[in-house]
Amino acid sequence: MSINLRQLALAITAVCSLAVGPVAAADKNIFSATYGQGFIDIDPSSANSNEIALIANVYEPLVWYTPGEDGADATFSPALATSWEVSEDQLTWTFKLRDGVVFHDGTAFTSEAVKYSIQRTQTLDSGSAWIWWMVTDVETPDPLTAVFKLSDPAPLDLIASSAYAAWMMSPSIGDKDSAWFNEGNAIGTGPFKLRDYQPGVQAVLERNPDYWGGAPEGGIDIAVLESIEDSVLREQKLLGGQTDWAQNLETDNLAAIDAADGVRVNRAAAFQNFFGQFNTARPPLDNADVRRALSMAFPYDDFVNNIMGGTVTQARGIVPLGMPGHAADAVQYSYDTAAAKAALDAAGVAEGSLELTVTYTSGVPEAQKAAEVYKASLAEIGVTLNLEPMTWEAQWERAKADPAAAQDIFMMSWWPTYVVAYDFLSSLFHSSDEIAYNLAYYNNPDFDTMINDANGLLANDQAAAYAGFASAGKVLADDAPALFMYDTQNIVGINDSIKGYSFNPAYSGVVFLNKLSR
Amino acid sequence: MGFKVLGKRLLMACVVIFCVSVLTFLATRILPTDPAALYAGPRASTAKIEEARLRLGLDKPLVLQYAQFAGKALTGDFGVSYRTRQPISKDIKKFLPATLELVFIAMLMAVVVGIPLGVLAASKPKGCLDQISRLGAIGMASFPVFWIAMIFQLVFFSWLNWLPLSGQFSRETMLFNPITVVTGFNSIDAILSGNWAALSDVARHLVLPALTLSLYPIALAMRMTRSAMGEVMQEHYITTATAMGLSRREILFRFALKNALPQTITVLGLTFAFSLTGAVLVEVIFAWPGIGSYVTAAILAVDFPVIMAVTLVGTVIYVLVNLLVDLAQASLDPRVALS
Numbered sequence: 001m002s003i004n005l006r007q008l009a010l011a012i013t014a015v016c017s018l019a020v021g022p023v024a025a026a027d028k029n030i031f032s033a034t035y036g037q038g039f040i041d042i043d044p045s046s047a048n049s050n051e052i053a054l055i056a057n058v059y060e061p062l063v064w065y066t067p068g069e070d071g072a073d074a075t076f077s078p079a080l081a082t083s084w085e086v087s088e089d090q091l092t093w094t095f096k097l098r099d100g101v102v103f104h105d106g107t108a109f110t111s112e113a114v115k116y117s118i119q120r121t122q123t124l125d126s127g128s129a130w131i132w133w134m135v136t137d138v139e140t141p142d143p144l145t146a147v148f149k150l151s152d153p154a155p156l157d158l159i160a161s162s163a164y165a166a167w168m169m170s171p172s173i174g175d176k177d178s179a180w181f182n183e184g185n186a187i188g189t190g191p192f193k194l195r196d197y198q199p200g201v202q203a204v205l206e207r208n209p210d211y212w213g214g215a216p217e218g219g220i221d222i223a224v225l226e227s228i229e230d231s232v233l234r235e236q237k238l239l240g241g242q243t244d245w246a247q248n249l250e251t252d253n254l255a256a257i258d259a260a261d262g263v264r265v266n267r268a269a270a271f272q273n274f275f276g277q278f279n280t281a282r283p284p285l286d287n288a289d290v291r292r293a294l295s296m297a298f299p300y301d302d303f304v305n306n307i308m309g310g311t312v313t314q315a316r317g318i319v320p321l322g323m324p325g326h327a328a329d330a331v332q333y334s335y336d337t338a339a340a341k342a343a344l345d346a347a348g349v350a351e352g353s354l355e356l357t358v359t360y361t362s363g364v365p366e367a368q369k370a371a372e373v374y375k376a377s378l379a380e381i382g383v384t385l386n387l388e389p390m391t392w393e394a395q396w397e398r399a400k401a402d403p404a405a406a407q408d409i410f411m412m413s414w415w416p417t418y419v420v421a422y423d424f425l426s427s428l429f430h431s432s433d434e435i436a437y438n439l440a441y442y443n444n445p446d447f448d449t450m451i452n453d454a455n456g457l458l459a460n461d462q463a464a465a466y467a468g469f470a471s472a473g474k475v476l477a478d479d480a481p482a483l484f485m486y487d488t489q490n491i492v493g494i495n496d497s498i499k500g501y502s503f504n505p506a507y508s509g510v511v512f513l514n515k516l517s518r
Numbered sequence: 519m520g521f522k523v524l525g526k527r528l529l530m531a532c533v534v535i536f537c538v539s540v541l542t543f544l545a546t547r548i549l550p551t552d553p554a555a556l557y558a559g560p561r562a563s564t565a566k567i568e569e570a571r572l573r574l575g576l577d578k579p580l581v582l583q584y585a586q587f588a589g590k591a592l593t594g595d596f597g598v599s600y601r602t603r604q605p606i607s608k609d610i611k612k613f614l615p616a617t618l619e620l621v622f623i624a625m626l627m628a629v630v631v632g633i634p635l636g637v638l639a640a641s642k643p644k645g646c647l648d649q650i651s652r653l654g655a656i657g658m659a660s661f662p663v664f665w666i667a668m669i670f671q672l673v674f675f676s677w678l679n680w681l682p683l684s685g686q687f688s689r690e691t692m693l694f695n696p697i698t699v700v701t702g703f704n705s706i707d708a709i710l711s712g713n714w715a716a717l718s719d720v721a722r723h724l725v726l727p728a729l730t731l732s733l734y735p736i737a738l739a740m741r742m743t744r745s746a747m748g749e750v751m752q753e754h755y756i757t758t759a760t761a762m763g764l765s766r767r768e769i770l771f772r773f774a775l776k777n778a779l780p781q782t783i784t785v786l787g788l789t790f791a792f793s794l795t796g797a798v799l800v801e802v803i804f805a806w807p808g809i810g811s812y813v814t815a816a817i818l819a820v821d822f823p824v825i826m827a828v829t830l831v832g833t834v835i836y837v838l839v840n841l842l843v844d845l846a847q848a849s850l851d852p853r854v855a856l857s
Contacts, residue, residue, distance in 0.1 A: 032689065041603055182603060200602050201807055224689060228805045233684055240675065240683055363818060391820055393555045
């Protein structure tokens with residue numbers, strides 16, 4: 001019996017020692033990134049969420065958005081287009097294309113591919129395809145020239161740099177639908193090819209040896225982009241060296257992660273914010289004085305530093321800091337209960353008479369925290385706040401139905417499809433007959449004119465357009481149609497051995513793999 | 519159990535499955551959320567939502583919608599998930615084996631470890647082993663599974679570095695030595711394709727989640743066997759057997775256990791079916807792509823078709839397992855067959 005046991009033990013040890021070194025990694029430079037949410041739709045025409053983490057490495061747009069360093073203005077840098085110009089009437093944009101670029105299947109990249117990509121996206125009309133609404137035709141005078149015909153003037157260089165719906169794909173894809181892509185197919189021109197794809201679980205990318213832009217010294221050969229639901233597990237994998245990059249880490253643990261050996265925390269301003277739109281269609285919130293009073297009743301500093309652990313910054317107006325068109329001289333409300341109380345008195349709101357309802361999406365921790373904090377601080381000035389968490393669909397349905405019966409405060413987060421202040425200003429506060437996202441029901445014709453005028457300048461005079469957005473943003477902040485709470489930061493943990501990582505706020509969640517080395 | 523009884527049971531099973539399908543279908547239609555808006559996704563225009571309503575057939579009468587749903591479900595077509603945009607049957611085929619692999623091992627552990635320990639504990643009531651096993655069982659059954667899972671990770675990965683942290687296999691296996699999918703069960707597929715390196719990798723990844731998930735069934739099997747054995751051991755025939763000089767081992771395992779087993783098997787059958795969707799905590803903590811995580815994500819996203827499909831599949835498995843349990847009872851106890 002004892003001999004048998006010993007033999008058994010030996011056998012087990014033998015099997016286990018086999019297990020220690022499964023198969024040699026064949027000297028490949030492998031990079032792993034861990035996301036909090038799985039990829040769902042990797043069709044470059046319709047993908048509208050964090051799938052761009054994959055798409056931006058497999059496909060390329062005509063133009064990249066490059067944020068300005070140290071306060072400098074952002075620039076648009078050549079991707080598959082090398083130069084571009086706009087006609088006098090702003091209705092014709094001519095893009096010169098990069099020569100010698102081939103898709104992963106060997107198809108040459110030409111103006112036909114541009115025409116195909118735009119038309120496929122327009123026909124599918126899903127996700128963010130609306131960004132091309134003004135494009136009536138793409139002409140192809142020669143293989144390296146694509147001419148966009150517009151029905152209305154628009155900043156097409158900006159639109160072409162969109163994180164969604166602006167990717168160039170091979171005409172050889174033909175009339176295949178989204179399901180074909182989501183079976184794990186991709187034909188782009190990017191520095192990486194899609195090798196394996198399991199929806200919602202992971203994607204494996206491998207270097208495209210024929211990439212026109214080459215590869216950095218010590219570049220990545222294979223990248224695994226996986227999704228891990230549990231934030232503690234993401235952190236453990238990062239600390240244990242099993243992943244090189246992880247996002248959505250627990251706020252409370254960031255200091256410990258930064259202090260740990262071999263990993264660092266990277267923080268950068270993101271073009272995303274969190275706010276609560278006041279119902280301006282109904283008394284007493286139709287009175288700007290009341291809204292300003294309520295804007296002074298949110299403990300910004302305490303929330304930003306203690307509750308969010310310094311992972312966000314207090315907002316100034318609706319356009320986030322760092323985005324062209326941000327109103328740097330707009331009013332920023334500060335927490336002052338005495339002043340808030342006095343302002344409410346002056347506006348004729350008797351103490352204890354005001355009862356408000358806030359709706360927010362359940363399961364979003366920061367919304368929950370913000371609503372609870374606001375409830376407590378409003379109680380101090382005699383205002384009752386009822387919290388109504390619900391699913392996004394229910395929250396939105398109710399808000400769209402009837403402003404007179406809707407919530408008083410609608411909390412949500414916003415980020416632009418392509419980097420333009422107009423996206424925030426117009427989507428959220430432009431008056432309209434059909435309610436979509438202007439859930440403040442804000443109606444200010446002067447403001448509408450200001451932002452439309454500024455938007456009209458974008459194609460020819462960006463500086464003037466940004467100045468116009470900034471002054472409109474200033475008017476908006478003063479009028480307080482929303483409680484501007486905070487701008488988000490992009491916070492990720494990254495292994496120290498990885499060089500070349502930087503965050504581009506226009507492409508949230510994307511790790512540009514071809515810039516990395518180890 | 520005669521064929522007549524079996525037929526009756528099968529009929530009952532069909533009625534149960536039908537009722538569950540109607541209930542789940544109705545529940546998803548009464549809830550105050552619009553499936554068309556969910557399908558169209560956030561920031562969709564009203565036109566897009568109406569288009570989705572037509573595409574999903576949500577504009578048709580409720581009875582017709584149910585008939586369509588049931589008709590397709592019978593052929594294994596549960597439609598497309600709003601969240602993953604994949605055919606649900608494909609998703610279930612992918613995620614169910616991962617969970618079954620864990621649950622099978624947990625059940626095996628319950629039978630191999632739990633039952634013998636229960637028998638041994640019952641052999642000397644109030645003895646040392648009885649007391650220790652009682653304490654152990656209470657511990658295993660009452661510590662929250664997520665806590666135990668994290669402690670296992672802390673000890674076996676962070677401190678000792680003996681076992682992997684999470685997932686079904688290592689990155690190296692996935693990239694350079696992938697397992698050919700035959701059954702969807704990684705360990706079986708690795709054996710079938712003779713991929714021994716991958717098999718040992720898979721086994722190492724299975725240890726912690728399977729162990730975590732097995733603690734409760736082990737405790738349950740142990741205690742059920744112990745208490746059933748306690749009663750059986752008081753019976754006269756045991757005294758007779760002892761008087762006739764049969765060995766202790768033979769009395770315990772051959773005569774007493776046979777009469778004590780039915781209770782344990784009933785409870786284990788229920789636990790098996792429950793674990794299928796109840797394994798979600800273990801799956802999340804070990805990033806195990808199983809059916810529990812799948813349905814939880816679906817519930818959070820109000821992904822109705824997935825919730826209905828998994829509920830139905832769960833019901834079918836539940837009913838089948840209970841049928842199997844009854845058959846096992848009948849083979850163990852001739853009296854059951856008579857009823």
